Amino acid sequence: MAAAPSRTSTVVAGRYVLLDQVGTGGMGSVWRAYDERTRCHVAVKVLGRHSSALLARFVREQAVRVRHPHVVAPQGWAAEDDLVVLAMELVAGGSVADLLREHGPLDTGTVALLLEQLLTGLAAVHAAGLVHRDVKPANLLLEATGEDQLLHLRLGDFGVAAPIADRRFTTVPGAIGTDGYMAPEQARGAPPEPTQDLYAVGRVALELITGLPPAHQGDVPSHPLRPLVERLLVPDPEQRLATAEAALRLLRRLPVPDADPPPVPDRLGPAPRRRGAPTLPADVDWAAWAAVAGLTAVVAGCLCVLLGWTP
Template structure:
């Protein structure tokens, strides 16, 4: 399927956010309401009666749930026989990304995140649904401190009337419950087991069962007792007991969502804890991304528009995806710099400024990092275009709480501007230069 530019005659595609098990997800502009949304389409290669049924089930499942810890669906439709789903755009950091970059989380943050996921599951189960794919990559954390569960592509009715055949394993291996591994119908308690795996990973940095292959992982889940968190781990006993209960082999012995919410003892400042974790991760990325680095010597200066071949090789909109590290390899950086024209860089910088102003700092960091290198390559470090980009990097850092680094960026701009003014005055004082009335004042 070709990259869409307009979906449903209304949603203007801005960039590709990533891919799930069933389809591609794009950030788009709702041209009717002037708001950014996420649009999910089934991959053309996966179009079938079964995938269509799953997609329709996801739309129905989300439409039935109105809860702050569950992603909100706006509408669904079909374009060129391809179903699409329009949802709210969840900005921030995915839990999987946070764990990958920062490792195990402190006890209070674990309780806050787990409580948000558990409230989402309580709402899902109350609506008569089973998510069936609860895992860190399907949990989003926002700078406002919100925890949101998403990707309901393989959800099903709680009465086990699944579209898929009995015996077919559905879900992500490391987070599957034993009954799912065995291919038997899954229910609410399967979601609770997956939640236990997520809590275990937040506390330790890895899911409870990890093996050299998918089949080995599934065998361990089905046959081995879950590892315990008691003794010498520094993990509070109540959390260790809760994880043990959630990871029981017998689904009937696992606590339900409402019980887990009570047992978690969620901190009163849960939103602030989640917000701090997200802001801290974004701040670290920004500091790494905005660190001035010499441009690779083999990258030629950019002038004018790129050749058609260069544009095909690395279109300027192909920036790092949200689930990828922001650090660019020298090869990737070179492709971007060769392909992006000054006109494109100006457009991307305007977009980045708008992102900073509306608080979408994750994408702003990506854009400002790339555009800054483009300007340094074209004009050098002291050109107004480069300094403007440096200034907005400082604004972005300030909004992420990196006050010292933000001041350093502003100081760089101020010093360069002062040098430029000094050079202008010296040039006017040179022999033969025309006097400037302003210099005499």
């Protein structure tokens, strides 16, 4: 059990003690925090400058509730005065993007291991009626491991997730996702479908095999995982593998060697015990948030009811 940080640190909603900033993203900054209710360290997103679209994305992400060993979904959120935060499990090993940047192409067994964990997590997401829509190495988080531990992948960042085939979360002809990882129909603004996530898995798989991002990828090379990757990257969604479970069945039939993964370091280090209040990003309009924080809770509740999500 982690030790509680100093009581003089900034505490949000009487629960989350902000400790140190560990990252940034499109929605604001990411902080390590101490949850005084569970007595564990967590990650919290602190919402930055907002627009109606950013606020809707924040509300949508906090409504996602998927509990699975290979998924990192929000645990809760809080708004107090000039702070609005979204809390989730703290994953200390960085991302698959970090792993690729440091080690290049991965061995066949490690690629298969990561794909199996990703597909298992996606199966749970799809079973919950959601499409992730932004599967890419930067959103595949890794637990820190020792020298003899296998990799443990966690699918994160549900900021653009949407209910399956829900046209309310589709902008035509705008594309929602990341260039290169989006399925052709997703790039054309098609309603959310699980097969779009599976196409992205194919792009991720090819990147794990070759070390090349989608913009530089060519045909699938000769490789033990080629039958799976080719079925995931079929341009026609009607001919693509239809479900994560189907992809898992095919993956498990392929002859692959045991994984020989590189170790994943703890990229965060020990949690600090800070007495002073942390310095929050200078470009955040916290005064404006003071006026809308209460309204945000109302918007969140209404959106959850509208979509049939249960917090």
